[in-house]
Amino acid sequence: MDFIDKITGAKLSRRSFILASAAATASLSLAGCGSSLTQATADQAADKEGKWITAACWHNCGGRCLNKAYVVDGVVIRQKTDDTHPDSPDYPQQRACVRGRSQRQQVFGADRLKYPMKRKNWEPGGGKKELRGRDEWVRISWDEALDSIAGEIKRIKSEQGNRAFFADGGPAAKVLALYGGYVANWGTTSLGSWTYTPGPVGFSSSSGDSINDRLDMRNCDTVIMFNMNPAWSSAGNPVYHFLQVKKAGADFIAIDPFYNDSYGLLEADWIPTRPATDTALMIGVAHTLIVEDDPVKNPLIDWDFLKKYTIGFDADSMPPGTDAKDNFKDYVLGTYDGVPKNAEWAAEISGVAPDRIRYLARAMNKNKKVALLYAWSAGRTQNADNLPQMAMILGAMTGHMGKSGHMCGVSCHSGAANGGDTLVSPGKNGLPTVDNPVKDSINHTEMWRAIVDGKYNFTGNKKFLKGEMKDIDIRLIYHDNNARLQSADGMTKGIEAHRKVDLVVSHGQFLTTNAKYSDFVLPVTTEWEKIGGFLTGNREMLIMYSQITEPLYEAQSDEWIARELAKRLGVDASKAFPIDAKQQFFNQIAGSTVILPDGKTAAPLVTITAEDIAQWGVQGKPQQGQISLKEFQEKGLYQIERKPGDNYGYIAFKDFCDDPEANPRPSASGKLEFYSQV
Ligand code: SF4
Structure with missing residues (x-):
């Protein structure tokens, strides 16, 4: 059986x-x-x-x-x-x-892909391409699938060269790199404008370094959440951490078009907004801060912070060589354009009543301990380029950075409600980096249009700068590492792109949207069928999972498929995969580190004996760590036990605030830039 x-x-x-x-x-x-x-x-x-x-x-x-x-x-x-x-x-x-x-x-779902399939009307060159997405599927053998795909890759290369290959960047893409290269893609739909705006203005796009740790958040008087719903989007512990902040006495205010479960649980004072109007709302808040601030009678703005850590707030702090009239304060007051961006102006755009905008400004005044927390979601709309900059500006105007109980930054995904450096990390798997000789790389927002129109904006390494238009003629789309067609922008244009090229290949566990519009679908194993791996992202712990079941049906690993393609393309797969999956996993275990209770020293996490190495049948050396390999595998978790006052706390921007010269921000000036020349 x-x-x-x-x-x-x-x-x-x-x-x-x-x-x-x-x-x-x-x-x-x-x-x-x-x-x-x-x-x-x-x-x-x-x-x-x-x-x-x-x-x-x-x-x-x-x-x-x-x-x-x-x-x-x-x-x-x-x-x-x-x-x-x-x-x-x-x-x-x-x-x-x-x-x-x-x-x-x-x-074990019935909808798992069970064997390789090809589109019924596929033939070399593409066949009836317009049927992609509605053709029938035919079961084929692995040999037929891999031979056909490799044959088409060879043909496309001989006719069009390597700039005709468009791939995700997984194991099969490494083989394409060894075969002469492929056109890559970059960007992230998840972060939207949080991808590249924060760096040039000196801010940050990640929870890891822009908010304080969860125990310090309990010192806040008020937590102001912009467009967040951790109860749905990070359904593990983040809301539990926020609940401790509430129990410690903090008030919550939520700015969002929707009232959601997180706000309900935290009894947040909800300020409903029109979608995609956050930047205008924040400018209206800045106007209130400017016109209502009185350093003696009504101190709202932290002037010391502005002077020491920012540029571009007013005419006196503009960088050399710029027009002093372009400063932030005069823009907000309408000094030169005659349009004050006051609460009434912001109310027209955002739908939030002027008195609620003024209430929000007063709630974040400099004398309170305030957390200004943002999710990436609002950056996923059009014309949101300045949103991360405005988020930073509110924190800088009110001085909610670099101190206990004060914070301003991103709180979402695996770092929601808990900022700080990673304390427990896996090691490297030991696979080499494979250089991709083709240097073209297309941003996600234009990749489908580029494939359809044959042109794209090449930016090289300076991805946030304006680039140059380049011709491109993609003939192969290879999905081996992602779900681009369903998770990136512009699915309709994406379908058009998929129906244009000569060949589309997808690795998949299910018939995803990528797979539906492909010519060949190759079934791959889930994490439960692999030898093991790590779950990272929560700074305080590392999860090591193990194999649960044998590979199901005819599913194979992405790496196995890549090796088989390499054979057929005549390239040496060992240059990309010199060691097997077990050795890769063992290398990660052996290289795992943990920060010791002094909060500074990194030490090996796992104790490994000569018997462990012999039992695993891998290359390695015995080492002393904090937990035996057997116990780590049985528990599946190494978690640091946090206590108030321990050395694992984190105050975001503290290094910068303590010594801005020695610890500059990543902007051109090294400061937080209200005016950026990028
Ligand atoms: S990591 Fe898994 S179990 Fe945890 S919240 Fe996300 S989906 Fe649920």
Whole structure:
């Protein structure tokens, strides 16, 4: 009996039938197999002892939670979450949400891609390209799929050269790089204008270095949240951390078009706005700060902070060689254009009443301990280029940076509610970097248009500067690492691009939008079928997950596919993958580090013995760490136990505020720039 038969065809005893019935609502049938996982798992549970194994949750939601799967004889019976230590606000368990806890329904879902497929009307050169997305699929062997793809790659290269290949950057792209190169892509739809605006103005796009750590946030009087919903978007611990801030006495104010679960939980004072009007609202707030501030009777602005750490606020602080009239203050007051950007002006645009705008300005005054927190979401609209700069300006005007209880920055994804350097990290896997000889790289916002129109804006390494238009003629789209067609802007134009080129290939676990518009679809393994890996992002802990199940159906790893393509293209795959997956995983374990209780010293995390190395069958050296390899694997988690007053706290921008000369910001002036010449 092979593995698939085992998990789908276990004999149904009377006892297992009862268990199966009880579990029926929590399990999912494997369509077309004449049995179900529910029956199989219940049957196994009735007869055998199993083992809890740490299982990956790869949704990248920002939660970063511990998931465990109970595996009996290779079959997953049920899941649970973190119970490695008692839960407390300072040292919380990493509890998974329902999506993570039901991940087995995804891994064993009936909609998994089971074998390689090609589009029925595909033929060399593309065949009926207009049928991409609505053609029928034909099951084929791995050899037929890989031979056909490699044959087309060779043909396209001989006719058009390597600038005709467009790829994501995964393992197959490494092989294309060894084969002469490919056109890459850059940018991120997730961050929007937070991708490149913060750097040139001296700010930051990440929670990691722009907000204080979660224990320090409890010192805030007021937390002002712009367009955030961590209860949905980072469903692990971030909202739990915010709840501790509320319990410590902070008020919450929320600026958002929608009232959401996070605001409800935190009893936030909601200020509803029109979508995509945040920049205008913030300028109106700045106007109120300027006109109402009185350093003696009504101190709202931190003038010392402005003088010491910023440029461009007023005519006196403009950089040399610029027109002094272009300063921020005179723009806001309307000194030269006759349009004061006051609360009434901002109200017209944002829909927020003028008295609420003035209330917001007063709520962030310099004498209170305030957190100004932003999510990336508002930067994902048109004309939001200045939004991150305005976010920084409000924090700089009110001096909410560089001090305990004061902060201004991004709070979302894996760093939501908890800023600071990473304290526990995995090591490198030992794979070399492969140089891509083709230097073209297209921004996500224009990649589909570029493929359709044959032109794009080349920016080289200075990605936030204006570039030069270049011709491009893409013939191959290779998706081996991402879900660009469904997750990047402009799906309609993307479909047009996919129907234009000669060949589209997708690796996938499911028939994603990428896959639907492809000629060849290659089934790949999930994280549960791989030897293991790490979940990073939460600064205080590192999750190490292990293999849960054998590869299902005919699925193969992305790296296996890349190696097979390399063989057919006549390139040496060992230049990209000189070591196997097990050695890569072991290298990461051996290279893991943790910051010791002094808050400064990085030390090896895992103790590895000569017996461990022999048992794994890998190359390595014994080492002393903080946790044995066996215990780390069994627990699946190494988490630092935080306590108030420990050395793991973090105050964002403190280095800069303590010594701006020695620790300049990444702007041209090294300061926070209200006026940027970039
Ligand atoms: S919150 Fe995110 S990381 Fe945590 S279990 Fe849910 S989906 Fe997975």
